[in-house]
Amino acid sequence: MKQVRRALIVKNELVRQCMGEILGTFILLLFGCAAAAQVKTSRETKGQYLSANIAFSVGVMAAMYLCKGVSGAQLNPAVSFGLCVMGKHQWWKLPLYTVFQTLGSFLGAATVYALYYDAIMDYTQGVLTVTGPHSTAHIFSTYPSNYLSIWNGFVDQVIGTAVLLVCVLALGDRRNWATPPEMEPVMVGLVIWAIGLCMGSNCGYPLNPARDIGPRVFTYLAGWGSEVFSAGNGWFWVPLVAPFLGALVGTALYYVFVEMHHPPLEQPVNEEALSWQQDAKAGCA
Incomplete structure (x- = not known):
């Protein structure tokens, strides 16, 4: 078994980070979409909007605990983009993180479909639709x-993602009143919950291009058809584009109003020079 373990251990840091992002987004989507499926297929007898909102928030928290020490638990291309803008993440890793976050969300949606397959077929009588009473x-x-409208939905996503980035940056800013590292996933989960409670009625607060496009591609392949891209006057592009602009706005707001005004760090002490000065003073004495 030790030999098998040694053979399976991944030593490349980038590969481990990508694996962490896949698992994290998988868990996030599994919690959130499974809760939505339970609410819908039970006709709200086993949950309502609030329960799905809580499940997504707990999913974020669980995902961050799973992979924060491995990949940073960014779980969202817009968050990764914002961290790149702030110089806290490497730009060349952004496409890789985006791909693997999207793959994790795709797999999460596929797992929920398998989990609730019979319930979905019973609810829809086998007719998978995007709109209508049994969508x-x-x-x-x-x-x-x-x-x-598309315009109002775009603004909704810019504002929601900007709020998310402002809070995420504040929670991780060690020169601000940052949360203890072990509590950061809990606080980010609460931020997601608050955003859902305040800004969820327009379009379900995706705030995350990977969270939206991965499951959308899955539903296209699983039988819902091309309407997943045409519904809502071609809504699908809004959760892909607007969160990146929102991330840019959020990072700019935090930097301009908070981070750029931190006092400069104290210069590191030059131990050799300090010792020489002390010796000189002692010689004069």
């Missing part, structure tokens, strides 16, 4: 409310 595509991806 189920929104179990996996987000769609706008009937009243929501």
Whole structure:
């Protein structure tokens, strides 16, 4: 067994980081989409909007505990982008993180589909639809409310993602009143919960391109068809684009209003020079 373990151990740091992001986004989507499936297929007899909101928040918390020490638990291409802008993440890793975050979300949606397959088929009578009274595509991806325009939905996602980035940056800023590292996943989960409670009615607060496009591609392949991309006047591109702009706004806000004004760090003590000065003073005495 020791030989097998040695053969399976991944030593490359980048590969370990990508594996961490896959597992993290997988758990995030598994918790959140499974809760949405339970609410929908039970006709809200086994949960409501609040329970799905809590499940997504706990999913974020669990995912961060799973992989924060390995990959940073970014779980979101918009968060990765914001950290790159702030100089806290390497730009060349951004495409890789995005791909593996999306893959994790795709696998999470596929697992929920397998878990609730019979329930979904019973609820829909075998007809998978994106809109209508028995629609189920929104179990996996987000769609706008009937009243929501594309422009207002875009603004919704910019504001929501900006709030997320401001809070994430504050929670991780060791020169601010940062949370203890072991409590950061709990606080980020609470931030997600608050955003869902305050900003979730327009379009389900995706805030995360990988969280939305991975399950959307899965539903396209699993039988919901091309309407997953055309519904809501072609809504699908909004959760792909707007969160990146929101991340840029959020990072700019935090930097301009908080981080750039931190006092400069004290210069490191030159022990050799300090010793020479002390010796000189002693000689004069």
